[in-house]
Amino acid sequence: MLSSPFVQRVKLALSFKGLSYEYVEENLQNKSHVLLSSNPVHKKVPVLIHNGKCICESMIIVQYLDEVFAGAGPSLLPADPYERAMARFWAAYIDDKLLSSWMTAFRGKNDEEKEEGRKLSAAMAENLEEALRNKPFFGGDNVGFVDIALGGFAAWVHAVEKIYGIKKFDAAKTPLLAAWVERFGALDAAKAVLPDVDVLVEVGKRRQAESDAAAAAAAQGN
Amino acid sequence: MLSSPFVQRVKLALSFKGLSYEYVEENLQNKSHVLLSSNPVHKKVPVLIHNGKCICESMIIVQYLDEVFAGAGPSLLPADPYERAMARFWAAYIDDKLLSSWMTAFRGKNDEEKEEGRKLSAAMAENLEEALRNKPFFGGDNVGFVDIALGGFAAWVHAVEKIYGIKKFDAAKTPLLAAWVERFGALDAAKAVLPDVDVLVEVGKRRQAESDAAAAAAAQGN
CATH class of the missing domain: 1.20.1050.10 (Glutathione S-transferase Yfyf (Class Pi); Chain A, domain 2)
Structure with missing residues (x-):
């Protein structure tokens, strides 16, 4: 889900802190076993897997990265x-x-x-x-x-x-x-x-079309 | 707003950490200048005023207390x-x-x-x-x-x-x-x-009655 703003937050935090990682794309129409087992409560991306532990929710992941890698790159949260x-x-x-x-x-x-x-x-x-x-x-x-x-x-x-x-x-x-x-x-x-x-533009247009079609179907009572 | 669960969170954190404070009751039907100026974005309780600075949002206040008074009472957030x-x-x-x-x-x-x-x-x-x-x-x-x-x-x-x-x-x-x-x-x-x-029971009954009256009025198209 490259288009997810929440995934982008985690990638941004990793990038600004200069940390390397493996990115695994997830198909949300057919969620992987890894996703379902690593985020059983929300079943959503992003999930960070670090030292075998799973951290969920974008801004909680960002705080985790900032705390665990306090020495790497700039601190995202201030000291005060x-x-x-x-x-x-x-x-x-x-x-x-x-x-x-x-x-x-x-x-x-x-x-x-x-x-x-x-x-x-x-x-x-x-x-x-x-x-x-x-x-x-x-x-x-x-x-x-x-x-x-x-x-x-x-x-x-x-x-x-x-x-x-x-x-x-x-x-x-x-x-x-x-x-x-x-x-x-x-x-x-x-x-x-x-x-x-431009990739996001395509994603956005597709979602809008799906949303319009769903609204039209609902209006017809289908 | 003694009945607010969010106010109670802050009072609980202060109590468990053994911190003393002055509690100021707020009338949400007639919000004070202090509340409006200390939480201009949400205009809600609770607000913690500490060293002349205003901290809003219950769980953000709890984290603030835990960080500022790290030496007082038990830590609420774990170290790991x-x-x-x-x-x-x-x-x-x-x-x-x-x-x-x-x-x-x-x-x-x-x-x-x-x-x-x-x-x-x-x-x-x-x-x-x-x-x-x-x-x-x-x-x-x-x-x-x-x-x-x-x-x-x-x-x-x-x-x-x-x-x-x-x-x-x-x-x-x-x-x-x-x-x-x-x-x-x-x-x-x-x-x-x-x-x-029992005080909360009275608050809850009053709110339910107000909610029922509003629903009845809406159903009559008033």
């Missing part, structure tokens, strides 16, 4: 407890709030719900913008925990713009986020692992 | 990175999965949805049961991060049983969880801060 708490706060905000508003904006039941999702995601982006005030990255001068959390969506931001003509981060309303997407995506460690935008 | 990842995994599971199934079971739109929520929450409790295998607490011999996450609901488990006659943790299906609720609630540090069950 308050700054750590703030990093966890914004990473959770991305998952709990921003992401769900994006889903509503693109997968809402009708145009009204989608419009509501777009408004909500714009308001949420404005909140998140505050966390970038006066610094190039959420982590400060360097990429940190929140950059990885949002970075998983960096390639998708461009793909969505190509498919729908919609900028997830409006340069007029959230200029810092709009600039961040470009700045983050230009980093060598990000370029090394972020998927090709 | 894999064990830490597992503790974070189950704490997130309680918030993302178990809690939302409970909400559906009690606040579902109709009886069908409520029944679905009850089945789901039973299945999720069975998953969580595995994390208690062969140990008295999620943290092992002592209370840890996951015990605090679930412990915030310990008094509510009893209140719900009194109101609805429903055991959230069925002794037949999830005996370890059923025993854990009793074991956890009997600890001095928990008893010191968990709210009185």
Whole structure:
């Protein structure tokens, strides 16, 4: 699942920390025994297998990597407890709030719900913008925990713009986020692992077509 | 908001770590300037104010306390990175999965949805049961991060049983969880801060009546 933003987070963390690994692609239509046994609760990617132990959930994996490989590459979480708490706060905000508003904006039941999702995601982006005030990255001068959390969506931001003509981060309303997407995506460690935008465009178009077909079938009562 | 399970988590963490604090009650119908300015994003309790800095979101506060007061009382998160990842995994599971199934079971739109929520929450409790295998607490011999996450609901488990006659943790299906609720609630540090069950019963009955009235009004098209 190269297209998964959650898989991309783990790849980004590995890349920024300069760690080598073996990547195993998973077919979610026909999940492997390895996936089902290594993540029996959620049965989802990504899963990190390290020293024979399985770690699940993208941001939990990122924290694990940061703790186990504390000496490798830059620390993703800051040393100061308050700054750590703030990093966890914004990473959770991305998952709990921003992401769900994006889903509503693109997968809402009708145009009204989608419009509501777009408004909500714009308001949420404005909140998140505050966390970038006066610094190039959420982590400060360097990429940190929140950059990885949002970075998983960096390639998708461009793909969505190509498919729908919609900028997830409006340069007029959230200029810092709009600039961040470009700045983050230009980093060598990000370029090394972020998927090709055109591939995501194809994935996105296919999903939209499937979603439209399902909605049409539901409307016909099939 | 003494009745909030999220507030109770923070009080539990403070109690188990033996930390003293000033508790300020908040009226959520008329939120104070302090709350609105200290948690401008979510505008929710709990908020921890420490050294003039505001930390929000219950489990982020618990981690903050564990890091800042590493020398005070027992550590809530284990030292081993894999064990830490597992503790974070189950704490997130309680918030993302178990809690939302409970909400559906009690606040579902109709009886069908409520029944679905009850089945789901039973299945999720069975998953969580595995994390208690062969140990008295999620943290092992002592209370840890996951015990605090679930412990915030310990008094509510009893209140719900009194109101609805429903055991959230069925002794037949999830005996370890059923025993854990009793074991956890009997600890001095928990008893010191968990709210009185009868008070929660009154809160729960009032909310149910409000919810029923709102549903009846909606059904009449008001």
